[in-house]
Amino acid sequence: MSAQPANPNVPPDHVSIEIDGVPMTAPKGSMIIQAADKAGIPIPRFCYHDKLSVAANCRMCLVEIEKMPKPAPACATPVMDGMKVATRSDKALKSQRNVMEFLLINHPLDCPVCDQGGECELQDLSMGYGRSISRFAERKRVVPDEDIGPLVATEMTRCIQCTRCVRFTGEVAGTYELGGMYRGENLQIGTYDGKPLTTELSGNVIDVCPVGALVDKVYQFRARPWELIARESVSFHDALGSNLYHHIRRGLVMRTVPRTNEAVNECWLSDRDRFSRDGLYADDRATVPMVKEAGQWREASWEEAVARSAQILRENGADRLGVLVHPATSNEEGALLARLAEAAGTGNLDHRIGQLDLSDAAVAEPFEMPVCEFSTADVVVIIGSNLRHELPLLHARVRRAWMSGAKVHVVNPVDFDFTFDVASKRIVAPSRIANELAGQALRDAANGGSRAVVIVGALAENGLHAASIRKAAREFADAIGARLCRVPQGANAVGLTRLGVLPASRDAQAMLSDARSAYLLYGIEPGLDFGDIPTALRALGGAQVVAFSHYACASTRAVADIILPIGLLPEIDASMTNLEGTIQGARAGGKLPGYARPGWRVLRALGGEINADGFDFTDLDGLRAGMQERDVVPAAGRAPDADGAGLEVAVSTAIYRSDATVRRSPSLQAHPLNIAPRAVVNPEDAGRIGISQGDTAKLATRDGTATLPLEVSAKVAAGTVWIERGHGATAPLGAGRVELGRA
DSSP states (O other): OOOOOOTSSTTTTTEEEETTTTEEEEEEBBBBBHHHHTTTOOOOOOOOOOTTTTOOOOTTEEETTTTTTTTTEETBBBBTOOOEEEESSSHHHHHHHHHHHHHSSSOOOTTTTOTTTSHHHHHHHHHHHHSSSSSOSSEEEEEEEEOOOOOEEEOGOOOOOHHHHHIIIIIISOOOEEESOOOOGOEEEEEEEEEOOOOTTHHHHHHHOSSSSSEEETTSSSSOOOOOOEEEEEOOOSSOOOOEEEEEEETTEEEEEOBBBTTTTTTOOHHHHHHHGGGGOTTHHHHHHSEEETTTEEEOHHHHHHHHHHHHHHHGGGEEEEEEETTTTTHHHHHHHHHHHHTTTOOESSSSTTSSOOTTTOOOOSSOOOOGGGGGGGGGEEEEEEEHHHHHHHHHHHHHHHHTTTTEEESBBBBBOOOSSOOOEEEGGGGGGHHHHHSHHHHHHTTTTTEEEEEOOOOHTTTTTHHHHHHHHHHHHHHHHEEEEEOEEEEEEEHHTTTSSOSSOOOOOHHHHHTTEEEEEOOHHHHSSSSSSHHHHHHTTTTEEEEEESSSSSHHHOOOOOOEBBOGGSSSSSSOOOOSEEEEEEESSSSOTOOOOOHHHHHHHHHHHHTTTTOOOSHHHHHHHHHHOOOOOOOOOOOOOOOOOOOSEEEEEEEEEHHHHHTTTTOOOOOOOTOOOOOOOOHHHHHHTTTTTTOOOEEESOOOOOEEEEEEEETTTEEEEEESSSSSTTGGOOOSBBEEEOO
């Protein structure tokens, strides 16, 4: 007897099912709730989340299935060919209403004052599935709250034990910091040890919590959801460009939440992107144009400040002028800066302010592997990067690849903490990274993958040996058939590169080591943002400086002659180009403080003052219409001097000291990951020098000295001292080897 012919309308590896009378197909092995969601058929749920494993413990998604005597959870019941499901039958609705009644037995009735009110999943579903009165007359249980850090507030009496937060910290964050304690009605969600959350993704537990048990501690009680206006924006703290919404109340950014984009950040957001909003309203925010006269600052009108800035540009044109741009500057501002430099006749224009070795004329390049494919990589090689702090959400994708069987190999000067196991690691001094990549042993270990990727991070890109590491990484990737992904050093480094914010003559280091008579600084905090801060401050201190600035900080006031206050990304309409080369737009949300203006408007006024070409537009649309990519190939810079006595320096950026806005966020500065500045050395070096854990060490370079607490750890390669930049205490060191001794 012949086999039954296959249904031509059913795709391969799919089955035919029916939900609420609607015929459809669904992939084999998928769950009923997934098929219903795809068809737009609503099924109530609390514990189910499409990015987390199935727990099936809330039972809110019970549905009726033909020929099954009992209702079944839609989140944990696989589809089967010919299955007929009813989500709104009497049996299904009765089951869902009974579950809702049980959930509300112990839930506090504080909806009118609850800080989750108006955006609570339990509140919404109880309106449709809850009873008008409660049959429960006993006392409700009370769960003590737990202090889990400066970012997330707890109201655990509201918890319905959906375990979404537990699964998030275990599966996505990889820190396993939350779990269930006790049993039955005594079950509680907590951290076991009472310590604060240390994951860099902790704010996402706020989003996944369907009730008000975990809420934004910084935003709590400051506004109601119906008072807020959402504005689309992107992150400007790393090159991933996470998509997000700023929630605005009366012109103030009250909170930041993720905006789903599966190709970039999925539905997650790093704590740095979520909580840095505090920094927008720092006390030293630049709010009014200022000019310096006889060493004293005074407020000025925009007309006076722009006219004085134009005078400095006219008096110091051509090679006497240097234009230094922060790599998180928007595309629109970058395009105008390139035009302004051209009008001033200078080729001294650069955004690569943190990179010390540009002897290979390296520029930011888009990733060769799309971010969404990192989760399916089978071989990942991480070179010179604390990836977990540098790109938290990319690190999470690498973790997912590891959970699927990928092999991760690491070449670093520091054995950084990751949330995945590594198949091999080579912890060597920065000068030896290139040699390790050229070695056959590593190539053999990393070979054999069909979806291999090599990641080169900030520690490699910004160090004294960057050029040799970039060359070796390219050869290594070609040898194992991997795609090379060099992390752009700045949120918009790729966009600024495309728009020609690059030197036709002197690069950033060259125009600082050989000081110019005048500088235009754009969005830079001079005392903390440069790769070689002592050299930068010496050059700026002896020149005339026009500072387009978000903050009137002490270091800006020390070197600048004019401060022009400009808006940050959450306050302006702009576009940014992320590490994939994708242009993403941001809408103005928060109001500009005081007399600050969008940077493009100030640049337009300055360009008009010096009669420059390309500044005759009247609005942002006119500016964008004239924007075009520039093919600028920068000349190779001078190789830095990496020789000398002392220890090599491995410099990474502290996770919450990466830019001026993050550094001014009180909540992030209180985070456990924000560790005080210190010097970390290998035990061999500590024993040889005669210093030990807890000592105060003196570090000396050719440019300056610093006094830091000493930490001794075998995680640091021998012959290396590891410090984190972004702190005032480490800024005086500059570049070069370090002589280490007891203070």
